[in-house]
């Protein structure tokens with residue numbers, strides 16, 4: 001037996017220069033997509049209690065803040081409208097109102113900050129009285145094909161308003177192909193589609209549903225007849241492959257941290273631009289523990305984001321985008 005190990009992996013860890021030289025992954029501001037909640041009215045700002053640090057903003061305040069976010073180098077925002085209760089309906093007509101909150105927010109942001117990417121969420125849950133992502137039958141079952149036709153209208157209204165990236169988060173079958181066809185026919189050949197391809201029926205979305213005000217509408221109903229079973233992995237590959245075939249430019253896995261195995265499989269098996277959503281519940285967990293002094297906020301935040309890169313994500317939707325960008329700037 002020799003008195004020393006054959007290989008000392010600690011040699012490379014001994015100094016900062018060598019740790020930097022062998023570092024395999026790096027988070028940059030180019031990896032960050034910032035999800036924001038948009039309110040009606042003017043000069044409106046509301047805290048989201050279950051997401052400490054996150055605020056809903058009216059369009060005027062959103063545009064002002066977006067100047068700062070763009071200056072930090074954040075490439076894109078993802079918009080989520082907080083639909084007033086009286087604009088919700090069984091058939092979610094507000095979803096494709098050309099003067100709806102999301103559509104107006106897109107126009108205002110693109111007018112002021114044309115180079116900042118704007119992504120919009122395509123799904124009906126902010127607009128239905130029952131909080132489901134689609135149109136329901138008498139038993140509460142979400143009807144695929146009727147919903148898909150409305151999603152196409154919603155996507156077209158977003159593209160018409162100037163959205164750069166359309167992001168269907170509804171998990172209806174065939175919606176990517178239908179939206180792509182409509183965009184092509186209407187001349188929106190360069191409008192990108194980021195498909196929420198592997199979106200799981202997760203309980204980590206709770207705080208988001210508070211933020212957009214759909215939690216109360218949804219009540220105890222679940223979304224497991226259309227969102228994926230957390231037990232499944234091969235099925236995610238199937239979903240992603242179909243969405244790419246139907247014309248998606250980018251694909252997403254959601255939630256993020258508990259699903260990094262899926263991010264890794266999607267990236268290594270499909271080799272397409274792959275994004276992960278660090279969702280509201282993941283954010284809330286880190287905020288809650290940090291506020292209690294149980295975790296070091298900045299360090300845990302940066303480590304969690306780096307983990308997405310290591311898993312293979314090309315980018316991350318994260319409520320930490322602004323804070324992370326500030327830290328990355330130094």
Ligand code: PBG
Nearest residue numbers: 123125169204205208279280281
């Ligand atoms: C709506 C939508 C949801 C999220 C993004 N788009 C909620 C849901 O599917 O119920 C969740 C985002 C988050 O939790 O941060 N279709």
